[in-house]
Amino acid sequence: MPELLAGKTALILGVANKWSLAYAIAQAFRREGAKLLLTYQGDRQKEAVTELGSELGAAAIFECDVTRDEDLAKLAETVRQHGRLDTLVHSIAFANREDLSRPFVETSRAGYLLAQDVSAYSLVSAARTVAPLMTEGGSVMTLTYLGATRVVTNYNVMGVAKAALEACVRYLSSDLGPSNIRVNAISAGPVKTVSARGVAGLSKMLETMPTRAPLRRNCTPEEVADTAVFLASDLGRGVTGNVLFVDAGYQVMGF
Numbered sequence: 001m002p003e004l005l006a007g008k009t010a011l012i013l014g015v016a017n018k019w020s021l022a023y024a025i026a027q028a029f030r031r032e033g034a035k036l037l038l039t040y041q042g043d044r045q046k047e048a049v050t051e052l053g054s055e056l057g058a059a060a061i062f063e064c065d066v067t068r069d070e071d072l073a074k075l076a077e078t079v080r081q082h083g084r085l086d087t088l089v090h091s092i093a094f095a096n097r098e099d100l101s102r103p104f105v106e107t108s109r110a111g112y113l114l115a116q117d118v119s120a121y122s123l124v125s126a127a128r129t130v131a132p133l134m135t136e137g138g139s140v141m142t143l144t145y146l147g148a149t150r151v152v153t154n155y156n157v158m159g160v161a162k163a164a165l166e167a168c169v170r171y172l173s174s175d176l177g178p179s180n181i182r183v184n185a186i187s188a189g190p191v192k193t194v195s196a197r198g199v200a201g202l203s204k205m206l207e208t209m210p211t212r213a214p215l216r217r218n219c220t221p222e223e224v225a226d227t228a229v230f231l232a233s234d235l236g237r238g239v240t241g242n243v244l245f246v247d248a249g250y251q252v253m254g255f
C-alpha cells in the first residue's frame with residue numbers, strides 16, 4: 001500500500017507520554033511515511049519526549065511552551081531548517097485542576113484566561129507562525145471535545161476554551177484557505193490520558209460510552225490518529241473549517 005504521507009513534514013505539538021493523543025498521531029504519521037518534528041513544553045518533559053521521539057525516528061525534538069512568544073519565534077526558525085512544512089498538529093490544552101471539578105460559576109478570571117491562552121489562542125499563534133512555511137499548502141489540525149457545544153459535567157472552563165478553539169478553526173480556515181492551508185478539528189471521545197484524568201468523573205464517562213454510543217464502545221487513540229492521517233493527507237484536500245467527530249457516534253444521541 002502506498003504511504004499516505006510520504007514526502008510530507010509534520011510538526012506535532014503535545015506529545016507528553018505514550019498515552020498522549022499526539023503520540024498515537026505521531027505513530028500513525030510515521031507509519032504513513034511522514035517526517036516528524038516534535039516539541040515538548042519544558043525541562044520536565046524533555047527526557048521523556050526525547051526518548052519517545054527517538055523511538056519514532058523524529059527528525060527534530062525541541063522546546064516550545066505555547067504561552068511564550070519567544071518559543072514560537074524559535075519554533076519558526078527550527079522548523080525552517082527542515083524546509084517546507086505540510087502539517088501542524090495542535091494537541092494541547094490546560095486548565096487549573098480546581099476549575100475542572102467545582103461549579104463553572106466559580107471560575108476565576110485568571111483560570112479562565114489561562115485555559116483560553118493555552119488551549120485556544122495557541123492554535124492561532126502556532127498557525128500564524130508556521131503558515132509561511134507551508135509553501136505548497138498544508139493542513140492544520142487541533143483536538144477538541146463535545147464539551148465545546150454541550151454541557152459536560154466538570155468540563156467547565158475547558159468547554160468554553162474548546163468553544164473558542166472551534167471558532168478559531170473556522171476563522172483560521174477562512175484566512176488561510178486562499179494559501180491552500182486547511183484548518184480542522186477532531187472531536188475525540190474520552191480517552192484516558194494525563195489531561196483527561198484532570199477532569200473529575202472521567203471514569204464515569206468511559207463507563208457510559210459503551211452503554212450509550214451508537215458503536216457501543218469507547219473510541220481509541222488509533223482511530224483518532226487515523227482521522228488525523230486523513231486530514232493531513234491529500235485524501236482530505238476538500239475538507240476545511242470542520243469539526244470531525246471520532247467518538248463512536250456519541251454526539252448524535254439525545255435523551
Ligand code: NAP
Pocket residue numbers: 013014015016017019020021022040041042045064065066067090091092093094118143144145187188189190191192193194195196
Ligand atoms: P496529554 O497527553 O496530557 O496532552 C496535553 C499536552 O498539552 C501535553 O503534551 C502538555 O504538555 C501540553 N501542554 C499543556 N500546556 C502547554 C503549554 N503551555 N505549551 C506547550 N504544551 C502544553 O492529553 P491528551 O488527552 O492527549 O490531550 C491532547 C488534546 O486532546 C488536548 O487538546 C485535549 O483537550 C484533547 N482531547 C482529549 C480528549 C481525551 O479524552 N483525552 C478528548 C477530546 C479532546 P505537558 O505534559 O508538558 O504539560
